[in-house]
Amino acid sequence: MDLAVLWFVAIAVLWAGYFLLEGFDFGVGMLLRVLGRDDAERTALIHTIGGVWDGNEVWLIVAAGATFAAFPLWYATMFSGLYVPLLIILLALIVRGVAFEFRGRSDDPRWRAGWEAALIVGSAIPAALWGVIWGAVLRGLPIGPGHVFTGGLGDLVSWYALIGGLTTLVLFALHGALFLTLRTAGASARRARTVAMWLGPVAVVLAAVFLFRTQVHRGSTATLVTGVVAVVALLGAWLLSRARTAAWAFTLTGTGIVAGTSTLFLALYPAVLPSSLDPAYDLTVQAASSSPYTLTIMTWVAAIFLPVVLGYQAWTYWVFARRIGGPGLGATDHAAPG
Template sequence: MSLSDLWFILIGVLFTGFFFLEGFDYGVGILLPFLGKTDTERRQIIGTIGPFWDANEVWMITAGGAMFAAFPHWYATLFSGFYLALALILLALILRGVAFEFRSKRDDPQWRARWDWAIFAGSVIPALLWGVAFGNIIRGTPIDGNMNFTGNFFDLLSPYTIITGLAGLAVFILHGAIFITMRTEGAVETRAQDWARKMVMPVIAICALLAVANYAQLDLFTEVGVNPGVIPVATAASLLAVGYFVWNRDFVWAFGMMALTMVLALVTYFWFLYPNVMVSSTNSAFSLTVDSASSSDYTLKVMSIVALIFVPVVLVYQGWTYWVFRKRVLADTKALHY
């Protein structure tokens, strides 16, 4: 295995961690106006992700930084071609971060309600657009022989990529509902359980539609794993297990199966994409590959040394954070400052 292969795997791991951790953050933000009937309840909901949301976004920043250093051609083509979509994601995340900080600055119901809807918008936009972006990467975008994106924003929208976006959005909402059930008590916990049960069938339905679209567009089941595609089949089985545990109100197991589902889905995605990093719909010969898009061996060696030193530190720190704030958030206004 070459260093470029190793860094492709590491970037896949970083995006997997990002979608799993930030996924329930997005879900919590989307559900905030619907689960929280009073200001106290909404503060309780925000408190479930208060200690974690900004650290979870570091996974995205780290993945982007690793892509920039290890695969500069991939980074350049992706960020120039998806510029408007990524700019919208960035603006939404800025709005979301500002809303978390500003909503508690005035004791005014209308002021707080507006910032709550800002949290909703700042969560739903990236949740949808990340799915669209990854759908485009794997399906293919217009790229010429000079690694330049030759399309426009509307070329990124197709029935397939809209399905991938809606599937990601639905999964994140379910993920967030399950997370809230594990982090709250009282009326909020009960509503989150009901929402999780309501979301199970729509999530399974949209993911089944995505599986059909994958089969039609990508021939995924015959190119990943062994026929008929052991990893996609395992992904589907774990998603059905999520539904089973949600319906039986065993949300700890449901959360674990959701984690497994998302990990297997991202493994399937990157396994199918390899050895490409971006597929050209213009001509397959123009696709960016792990070898053609990577930095020099010296750069990758230096990056590997740095990663070996600092990645374990970051993982230990974030794990410690989750351990310290592992208890449920109570509906106690004195303990909440959001």
Template sequence: MELHDVWFVLIAVLWIGYFFLEGFDFGVGILTRLLARDRTERRVLINTIGPVWDGNEVWLITAGGATFAAFPEWYATLFSGFYLPLLVILLCLIVRGVAFEYRAKRPGESWQRNWETAIFWTSLLPAFLWGVVFGNIVRGVKIDRHFEYAGGIGDLLNPYALLGGLVTLALFTFHGTVFTVLKTVGDIRERARGLALVLGVVTAVLASAFLLWTQAAHGDDTSLVALIVAVLALLAALAANRAGRDGRAFALSGLTVVAAVAMLFLTLFPEVMPSLLNADWSLTVTNASSTPYTLKIMTWCAGIATPIILLYQSWTYWVFRKRIGTQHIAPDTAH
């Protein structure tokens, strides 16, 4: 296997890790309006991800940096052609981070309510837009002979990509709901369990339609295996949630995310951005990659840094592993 193939796999792993972690992160943010009944319950939900949300975004930064260094042509075409949706995502992530940090800086009701509203919308929009972005990457876009995007914003709003956006929105919300069941106690936990059943059914319908469409248009035997794993894992997560096996339900919802994203990358390879204008103008792991020397240096750096990051993030999740409920929210921080 060539180094550019290795780095395609590594970038796929980084995106899978990002969507696994930030997926439930976004889902919990959406639940602050979908599940929480009052400000105290919203505080409970925010506290479940408070210690980890910023660490989850490290995966996005790493994935973007790795794409820039390993596949500069892919990075350039992607960020120029998808400028508007990626800019909206970036702005949402900035506002979302500020909202987490500033919400509790003042006790005023309107102050906290406005930041909580910001958390909801800046969780919902990226959850939807990431599906639109990756739907277009898999489907292909208008790339000319110079490997430049030749379409407009309207070309990105096609039925396949919009369905992809609905899938990621539903899947991340379901993933976040299962995470809430795992991390909370009391009435909010029981309501989250019931909501997870409803969201799981909706997600199963949307995801099955999108993944079958993807398989029919771009898939092969390996992507078919990933599709089957994703669907079975989602159904098993629903069963585990109903049976009260919270840890197993979360692991299975995470496996659904992993298998679904893996399927998208499996349908891409060896291309990284197919061209709808001419197949010869598509970006591939070969014509979009950096030099072998650059990839070699990157491999050594990644081999040293990645285990350290994984150990630190695992330690963070272990430290903040306990469940919380409304009884853990002090009166002076609930208002």
């Protein structure tokens, strides 16, 4: 395989991994006040992701770093055109990280409520804006000669991008609710299951609309297959959540997220940034890539260190796999509720 194509696939995998893992802890953050009725329950909800949320964000850092190294022109053009929403996401992630650390520094209810609000907002903003950003990219950015972004902030907003933002917002909330049915017990788990049953049909409809529009605009046989898989998986997740089969429902939301992300990257290829001005100005995989020498070095480094990183993260999830109870943070068995 051409190394430029290989790294395009690798970046797609990194984004899929980021949305899969960060998606559920965004969901936990957004649902903190919905599912946690008192301080002890909210503390328990935070504990479910306390050992993994920062590790999940590493996938985003690696995706950005790989894009910078393997496709510097893609990185430069994308960040110049999407500077404002990306800056907002960065600030939201910083606030979110600080909220995790500072909430427990005081027992004052107002102090805790303030940082819980910061955690909710810091989770919801990236969850929505990632969908808006990828919707804007797929619709096409005003890229002119020399691969220079010539538009403004208004060029990033369209009904298609907004549907993308609503899709990721609801989908990550659903993913988080199903995660909590696995990681909590008692009333919190029951409330999480109820929320998942309400969010399920909304996520299915939004994903179907967004992926259908993607298929019409930039579709192929491959995107049709992955898009159908994504929608069917989300529908199955909703049905299984109603049947109280939480583990399989969570697995299917993960499948839907990965299939949906695959659809986006398949719809882009062979471009990495389509131009809304003229297809001749599309930034393609080959035009945006680094030299073969650079890509070769990156491939060897990734082959050596990637298994180590994946093994360490898998071990982390195993260590923090116990179910968290409600009041008192009691832990029970590993089995799925119901």
